[in-house]
Amino acid sequence: xxxxxxxxxxxxxxxxxxxxxxxxxxxxxxxxxxxxxxxxxxxxxxxxxxxxxxxxxxxxxxxxxxxxxxxxxxxxxxxxxxxxxxxxxxxxxxxxxxxxxxxxxxxxxxxxxxxxxxxxxxxxxxxxxxxxxxxxxxxxxxxxxxxxxxxxxxxxxxxxxxxxxxxxxxxxxxxxxxxxxxxxxxxxxxxxxxxxxxxxxxxxxxxxxxxxxxxxxxxxxxxxxxxxxxxxxxxxxxxxxxxxxxxxxxxxxxxxxxxxxxxxxxxxxxxxxxxxxxxxxxxxxxxxxxxxxxxxxxxxxxxxxxxxxxxxxxxxxxxxxxxxxxxxxxxxxx
Amino acid sequence: xxxxxxxxxxxxxxxxxxxxxxxxxxxxxxxxxxxxxxxxxxxxxxxxxxxxxxxxxxxxxxxxxxxxxxxxxxxxxxxxxxxxxxxxxxxxxxxxxxxxxxxxxxxxxxxxxxxxxxxxxxxxxxxxxxxxxxxxxxxxxxxxxxxxxx
Amino acid sequence: xxxxxxxxxxxxxxxxxxxxxxxxxxxxxxxxxxxxxxxxxxxxxxxxxxxxxxxxxxxxxxxxxxxxxxxxxxxxxxxxxxxxxxxxxxxxxxxxxxxxxxxxxxxxxxxxxxxxxxxxxxxxxxxxxxxxxxxxxxxxxxxxxxxxxxxxxxxxxxxxxxxxxxxxxxxxxxxxxxxxxxxxxxxxxxxxxxxxxxxxxxxxxxxxxxxxxxxxxxxxxxxxxxxxxxxxxxxxxxxxxxxxxxxxxxxxxxxxxxxxxxxxxxxxxxxxxxxxxxxxxxxxxxxxxxxxxxxxxxxxxxxxxxxxxxxxxxxxxxxxxxxxxxxxxxxxxxxxxxxxxxxxxxxxxxxxxxxxxxxxxxxxxxxxxxxxx
Numbered sequence: 088x089x090x091x092x093x094x095x096x097x098x099x100x101x102x103x104x105x106x107x108x109x110x111x112x113x114x115x116x117x118x119x120x121x122x123x124x125x126x127x128x129x130x131x132x133x134x135x136x137x138x139x140x141x142x143x144x145x146x147x148x149x150x151x152x153x154x155x156x157x158x159x160x161x162x163x164x165x166x167x168x169x170x171x172x173x174x175x176x177x178x179x180x181x182x183x184x185x186x187x188x189x190x191x192x193x194x195x196x197x198x199x200x201x202x203x204x205x206x207x208x209x210x211x212x213x214x215x216x217x218x219x220x221x222x223x224x225x226x227x228x229x230x231x232x233x234x235x236x237x238x239x240x241x242x243x244x245x246x247x248x249x250x251x252x253x254x255x256x257x258x259x260x261x262x263x264x265x266x267x268x269x270x271x272x273x274x275x276x277x278x279x280x281x282x283x284x285x286x287x288x289x290x291x292x293x294x295x296x297x298x299x300x301x302x303x304x305x306x307x308x309x310x311x312x313x314x315x316x317x318x319x320x321x322x323x324x325x326x327x328x329x330x331x332x333x334x335x336x337x338x339x340x341x342x343x344x345x346x347x348x349x350x351x352x353x354x355x356x357x358x359x360x361x362x363x364x365x366x367x368x369x370x371x372x373x374x375x376x377x378x379x380x381x382x383x384x385x386x387x388x389x390x391x392x393x394x395x396x397x398x399x400x401x402x403x404x405x406x407x408x409x410x411x412x413x414x415x416x417x418x419x420x421x
Numbered sequence: 422x423x424x425x426x427x428x429x430x431x432x433x434x435x436x437x438x439x440x441x442x443x444x445x446x447x448x449x450x451x452x453x454x455x456x457x458x459x460x461x462x463x464x465x466x467x468x469x470x471x472x473x474x475x476x477x478x479x480x481x482x483x484x485x486x487x488x489x490x491x492x493x494x495x496x497x498x499x500x501x502x503x504x505x506x507x508x509x510x511x512x513x514x515x516x517x518x519x520x521x522x523x524x525x526x527x528x529x530x531x532x533x534x535x536x537x538x539x540x541x542x543x544x545x546x547x548x549x550x551x552x553x554x555x556x557x558x559x560x561x562x563x564x565x566x567x568x569x570x571x
Numbered sequence: 572x573x574x575x576x577x578x579x580x581x582x583x584x585x586x587x588x589x590x591x592x593x594x595x596x597x598x599x600x601x602x603x604x605x606x607x608x609x610x611x612x613x614x615x616x617x618x619x620x621x622x623x624x625x626x627x628x629x630x631x632x633x634x635x636x637x638x639x640x641x642x643x644x645x646x647x648x649x650x651x652x653x654x655x656x657x658x659x660x661x662x663x664x665x666x667x668x669x670x671x672x673x674x675x676x677x678x679x680x681x682x683x684x685x686x687x688x689x690x691x692x693x694x695x696x697x698x699x700x701x702x703x704x705x706x707x708x709x710x711x712x713x714x715x716x717x718x719x720x721x722x723x724x725x726x727x728x729x730x731x732x733x734x735x736x737x738x739x740x741x742x743x744x745x746x747x748x749x750x751x752x753x754x755x756x757x758x759x760x761x762x763x764x765x766x767x768x769x770x771x772x773x774x775x776x777x778x779x780x781x782x783x784x785x786x787x788x789x790x791x792x793x794x795x796x797x798x799x800x801x802x803x804x805x806x807x808x809x810x811x812x813x814x815x816x817x818x819x820x821x822x823x824x825x826x827x828x829x830x831x832x833x834x835x836x837x838x839x840x841x842x843x844x845x846x847x848x849x850x851x852x853x854x855x856x857x858x859x860x861x862x863x864x865x866x867x868x869x870x871x872x873x874x875x876x877x878x879x880x881x882x883x884x885x886x887x888x889x890x891x892x893x894x895x896x897x898x899x900x901x902x903x904x905x906x907x908x909x910x911x912x913x914x915x916x917x918x919x920x921x922x923x924x925x926x927x928x929x930x931x932x933x934x935x936x937x938x939x940x941x942x943x944x
Contacts (some may be wrong), residue, residue: 136703138435138436138440139432139433139435139436139704140435140703140704140707141438141440141441141707141708142441142442142707143440143442237586238588241610241925309701311701312926318596318926382429382432383429385432385703385704386425386428386429386431386432386702387425387428387701387702387771388697388700388701388768388771388773388774389700389702389773389777389926390776391776391777391924391926391927392924392925392926393610394777423772424770424772425770425773427767427770428766428767428768430766431763432767441714452721453743455721455723455724455725456726457725457726476634476636478633478638478641507644507729508726508729509639509729509731510725510731511636511731
C-alpha cells in the first residue's frame with residue numbers, strides 16, 4: 088500500500104514508481120543545492136580571504152559581486168573543450184566523472200535536517216561516506232596519469248599517496264564516534280548526542296585527527312600539495328580546461344560541503360540545536376567549518392610531501408588509534 | 422609548539438582593517454607632479470635645439486624645424502616613437518625652455534603599433550589635457566610668451 | 572634468478588622535467604632542466620638568458636648619464652642601488668666631491684629600496700611555500716615605499732634618480748616626514764610578520780636545514796650578500812669597504828650560521844630592521860643644502876680602468892668601467908650578484924625533493940633582469 092510516507096522512507100519498502108520519482112527529485116534537489124552552496128562558498132572564500140588581505144574581493148558582477156561565481160561557472164561551461172593531442176583519451180574523459188560522481192554520492196547520506204527529506208537514511212552512513220569518498224582518488228590519479236603531462240603525473244601521484252594515507256586516520260577517528268554512539272547511522276549518531284553532549288568534547292582527540300585528516304583528504308591548505316600552484320603549476324588538473332576542469336573544481340568544493348556536513352553530524356550534534364530550525368543549525372555549523380577552512384588557507388604555508396606522509400603515519404594514525412582504545416576502554420568501564 | 426595559532430590570530434585580526442583596493446577604472450590613482458607619464462609638448466616654447474633628440478638613450482625622438490620670417494627657428498614636426506621610449510625623462514631634463522615635459526598620462530595600452538607613434542599634434546593635445554586636469558600646475562600664459570620670446 | 576635488490580623488482584626510470592621559463596616560482600624567465608627520480612632531484616641544470624638585453628654592449632654607445640636608465644632595468648626591484656652603483660663608479664673615477672645632503676638622500680632611498688626588495692623576497696618566498704597572505708601584506712608596505720619614490724623621482728620602479736654628482740631632485744616638502752612615519756609604521760609591521768610567519772611550524776619545517784652550503788662553497792662560487800652571510804662569513808661592503816656615508820651610522824651586520832634557507836630568510840628579515848635603523852639615523856642627521864655637485868655638462872671619465880662595488884640587495888653589485896677618456900665607456904662590465912649567486916644551484920639542488928626546489932631557488936632570491944642583464 089503506497090502512502091505519501093513511503094515517498095520519503097523508501098529504504099524499507101520495495102521500489103515503486105512514485106518512490107523512484109521521489110528519489111530522482113531528491114537527487115536533483117541535492118545536486119542543485121550542492122551547486123548553489125559550491126558557488127557561494129567560492130564567493131565567500133574569495134570575500135573572506137580578501138578581507139583578511141586588505142582587499143575587498145569580488146565586487147564587479149552583480150551587487151557586491153554576488154554573481155561573480157555564477158559568471159565564472161558559465162564561462163567554464165561555454166569554454167572550448169580542449170583535449171590535448173597526446174592524452175589517453177578514454178581515461179582523460181573518464182577521470183573528471185570518476186572524481187565528481189562520488190563527491191555527489193556521499194551527499195546522499197548527509198542528514199541536512201531532522202527528517203531525511205531528500206537524502207537516504209541508511210544504517211551504515213558513516214561507513215558509506217568513507218567507502219565512496221575513496222573512489223575520488225581514482226579520478227584524480229587517472230586525471231594525472233592520462234594527461235600525459237609530467238606536472239599532472241607528479242600531482243596525481245602525490246594526490247594518491249596523500250588521500251590514501253589520510254583515509255586511514257580519518258576512518259579511525261570516525262570509529263571513535265561510532266563506538267560512543269553505538270551506531271553507524273548518522274541520524275542515530277545525532278540522536279545519541281542529543282541525550283548527552285556534543286561528541287567534540289569527549290572525542291576531542293578524535294576531532295583533531297578528523298579535522299587534520301579531513302583537510303588533507305580535501306587537498307586544502309596546508310595539504311594542497313596535489314595542486315600546489317607554485318610547484319606543480321596546478322597539479323593533476325593542469326591539462327584540463329572548460330567544464331572538465333569545472334568538474335574537478337566542483338568535486339573539491341562539494342567535498343568541502345560533505346566533509347563539513349559529516350563533521351557537524353559526528354561532532355557537533357548535526358541539525359540539533361535550540362530555537363532555530365534544524366536545517367539552519369546545520370547550515371550554520373557547515374558555514375563555520377567553511378570559514379575555518381578558508382581561514383587556514385589564508386594563513387598557512389604548504390607542508391612538504393615527505394613531512395606530510397610521516398605526519399600521517401607517525402602522528403595522526405597513532406593518535407587516532409589511541410583515541411580508539413581510550414574510547415573503547417571508557418565505554419566498557421562506564 | 423603552537424606558533425601557527427599566532428599566525429591565525431594575525432590574519433583574523435586584519436578583518437576589520439581598512440581595505441586598500443583602488444577601484445581602478447572609476448577611481449584613478451593621483452600621481453604626483455614629478456610623475457613621468459607620456460610626454461606633453463608645448464610647440465611655442467621649442468627652440469629646435471635638438472638636445473632632447475641627442476640625449477635620448479633610445480633615440481626615439483625625431484624633430485625638424487625651419488626659420489620663419491624673423492629668422493627664428495620654429496618647430497615643424499616633433500615625433501616620439503613610443504614603442505622604444507623608456508620614460509627616463511632625460512629629454513625634459515636637458516630641454517632649456519621646458520617645451521617637452523612629462524605628464525601623468527599613464528594608460529599606454531593600444532591595439533596597434535601605429536598608436537605609439539606620437540606626433541606633435543598628439544603631444545600638444547596631451548599638454549592641453551594635462552592643463553585641464555591640473556589647472557594649478559599649468560604654466561601661466563604670460564610665462565609661455567616670455568619664454569618663447571627669449 | 573634470485574631477486575637481490577629492490578630495484579630489480581620494478582624497472583624505474585628517471586624523468587626529465589622542464590621547469591620554466593614560464594613557471595610561477597622561477598621568479599621571472601628562468602629555466603631549470605631537472606632530472607627527477609620519483610620526487611627526488613638527481614641533477615639540475617639552470618638555463619639562463621631569456622631576459623638578455625645586452626645592457627653592457629648598449630652602454631658602449633651611450634654617454635654615462637644615458638646609461639643610468641638602463642641600470643634601472645637590471646635588478647628591477649632595487650633600481651636605486653643599481654643607479655647608485657653606476658654613478659658611484661663614475662664619481663670615484665672622476666674624483667668628485669658629493670654634497671652631504673645628496674649623500675643622505677641617496678642612503679635613505681637606497682635603504683628604503685633595500686627594504687622594498689626584501690619585502691618582495693618575503694612575500695614571494697612565502698608564496699612559493701604556499702602561503703598567500705604574507706605576499707599581500709608585504710606588497711602593501713612596498714607600495715607605500717614605491718609611492719614615496721614616485722613622489723620623489725616620478726617613477727615607481729625605474730627611478731633614474733641618481734646623477735653623477737648627486738641626485739636629480741631635492742626632496743619634496745614633507746617627504747622626509749613621510750619616510751619617518753613609514754619607518755615607525757614598518758616597525759610594527761615587522762612584529763606582525765614575525766607572528767604570522769617566523770613562528771609557524773610548517774614554515775620552520777620547510778626551511779630548516781634545506782639548501783645548506785658551506786662558506787667555502789659560497790666563496791668558491793663567488794657568492795655575496797645574504798647568500799654569503801648566511802654561512803656565517805662576515806662580509807658586508809658597507810662595513811668592510813665603507814662607501815658613501817655608511818660609516819656615520821650605527822648598525823649591525825646580521826649573520827647566519829648554517830647556510831640554509833632558514834638563515835637566508837631570517838637574515839632578510841633582520842636586514843630589513845637594520846635598514847630601518849639606518850634610515851632612522853639618516854633622517855635625524857640630514858641637513859638642508861645642495862643636492863648636486865659641480866659637474867661638467869659632458870661627463871668624461873679619465874682614461875683607465877675603474878671598479879667600484881657596493882653592497883646591493885643581493886650581494887656585491889659592481890660596475891667595472893674601462894674608459895679611453897671619452898664621454899662613453901669603452902667597456903662597461905657589470906658584476907651582477909644574482910648571476911653569481913645562482914651558480915651554486917646545481918650543487919645544492921642535487922638530492923632534494925621537488926618541493927624543496929622552489930624553496931631553495933626562492934631563498935637565493937635571484938632577479939632575472941640582473942642575471943641575464
